[in-house]
Amino acid sequence: MGAAVLIVDDEANIRRMLAALLESEGYQVASAPDGALGLEAIRRDQPDVLLLDLMLPDANGIDLLEIIARDNPGLPVVMMSGRATLSDAVRATKLGAFHFIEKPLSPEAVLMTVKGAIDLRSARDRARALAAELTGGHELIGASAALEAIRQLIERIAPTDARVLVTGESGTGKELVAAALHARSPRAHGPFIRINSAAIPRELVESEMFGHERGAFSGAHQARRGRFELADGGTLFLDEIADLSAEAQAKLLRAIESGEFQRVGGERTRRADVRIIAATNRDLKTEVASGRFRDDLFYRLNVVPLELPPLRTRREDIPALVHHFMARLQAQTGRPTPRLRDEALDALRAYNWPGNVRELANICERLSILYPGLPVEARDVTRILPHPSADQDESQRALHERLDEYERQLIFDALAAADGNVAEAARRLDTDRPNLYRRMRRLGIDR
Secondary structure (H helix, E strand, C coil): CCCEEEEECCCHHHHHHHHHHHHHCCCEEEEECCHHHHHHHHHHHCCCEEEEECECCCCEHHHHHHHHHHHCCCCCEEEEECCCCHHHHHHHHHCCCCEEEECCCCHHHHHHHHHHHHHHHHHHHHHHHHHHHHCCCCCCCCCCHHHHHHHHHHHHHCCCCCCEEEECCCCCCHHHHHHHHHHCCCCCCCCEEEEEHHHCCHHHHHHHHHEECCCCCCCCCCCEECHHHHCCCCEEEEECHHHCCHHHHHHHHHHHHHCEECCECCCCCEECCCEEEEEECCCHHHHHHCCCCCHHHHHHHCCEEEECCCHHHCHHHHHHHHHHHHHHHHHHHCCCCCEECHHHHHHHHHCCCCCHHHHHHHHHHHHHHHCCCCEECHHHHHHHCCCHHHHCCHHHCCHHHHHHHHHHHHHHHHHHHCCCCHHHHHHHCCCCHHHHHHHHHHCCCCC
16 A cells, blocks of 8 residues: 555646655645645545645644644655745755645656655664664553563564453553554554444444545545555454444444455455454353344454453552653653652552553552652552542442452551551461461562
């Protein structure tokens, strides 16, 4: 598939000339006659290169460039003008424009500039992927046995093209695992494209997945590539797969079986070389049994099942996760982060984490805002943690979870009353110290 180029110019002849030139070289081309439609096309079509006229009927191209540089920092922008001044060129360069070409346009100059912009985009993408790999961008944080088993499974299946079904509660890191599978695969230099089935209106899922042709439905002013085309040569991550409609499930099944699909409103059969990773927080076997999910699609997706453990079953990973989130927040904001006392970490371990790792990340961010560079005590953590009843129905929790939480709270209370002295806490609980240590280790309480 050729790279996608967006032309924003108010002169129809220039748009037609550039489109014909670029399409003859295999590029996919879209165009817009003014700045407002151009910004809309950028958001909608996610082009690889933008050719932007300096003077538009509704905006100055330099002002648009400032917006684009802020909202789409990785998009190479080529400015075009027949009346540009030196100050225009300097300002455009400072705002990150890739190049400034003068009208009348030379076909050779246009093709050379677009190719250079594509090469720049590819180099930036490779650099970001390398930086993410070097800095642990797809690293699973923690040393628990459950997490180590997940790491080993990822290392075994990542080099293959096998379809993977990632399951687990919300917030357990399903997208992170999908990204790790992609980053460790032979497709790592290709695109990693995500589609969240639950976040898209059902009537638009098919268009998002397979694209549409111009005029396919009301509002389809331009042809648009779907996620399958965008993921060609890489990985397509289908999040919340259980939310697909029956019709979308059928078309997805055909695309998986044949590698072929059609855009909405189109007749041309297209192909894409895509690895599929799907994810859901529902029990798909139950969905199949109830008739809400196709059994043949389930078997196609479930070649390698990968179930992620909830955070409450690997509480020993919480200190490492807190350190990771705090370091990331400091790098992002430049502000000092809190210093959590051991008692504060114990309070975090005692919480049941219905929102899992995502909820822990949010709590870390809240602590960093409230206590920048300050020590954090257990009472500070308790103050901002939600009450369990606010997050989940207690009657739905397993008996062993409720007993463990009650026992954990009893131990915390005894330790607090004994000022952290384990022997005194054991006396208060009417047990011996070795038994208390065993219970503390089982419950993830690390003194």
